[in-house]
Amino acid sequence: METFTQTKPFVNNHDFELQRKRSLKKLDFNSIDEPIVDIIKGFSKRNYCFTLQSCYGHFIHDFQNNKKNIEPLPLSYSGSEIEYRIAYIAFCIESSEPGKAFLNKLQKIQRIDENYIQFGCADWFWQRHLNSFVLQVEPERFKYEDKIMVDYAEAVHIEKVRNIFFSRIRQT
Secondary structure (H helix, E strand, C coil), rough: CEEEEECCCCCCCCCHHHHHHHHHHCCHHHHHCCHHHHHHHHCCCCEEEEEEEEEEEEEEEEECCCCCCCCEEEEEEEECCEEEEEEEEEEEECCCCCCCCCHHHHHHHHHCCCCEEEEEEEEHHHHHHCCCCCCCCCCCCCCCCCCCEECHHHHHHHHHHHHHHHHHHHHC
């Protein structure tokens, strides 16, 4: 994510409830990548958080040029490098006990693979919504990028991490 930064401490956000209501009112499940609609629906029911933006993470390559591709990578590949578009979920979290407990659970998700999952903030989200946090699947060396080029072997690893990442988020 181009504006990714280190985690910021919770602050008082007196507008949280109003921002949550506005966000939920605008939420269009048809615009969300199909494999993660259930996740976003689940979080929309929690009163201590709301999602700001999300992406399943897409792989574009010689045999798949759909920029919103959700198909698994091929079992073998001899083409050129693969473009990976970052998988992430951005949340706004209430500064409350349930919100802080939720934040703690989200932070632990990066332990799946700390070289490929980052937890932090994004400046442009924080400027609009205090206490906004981002979990993203991206090689550490590219953590400030929205899309990157990788070889097939690394793409396979990213795909595996992404799948575990979303599975774990479903469990929070």
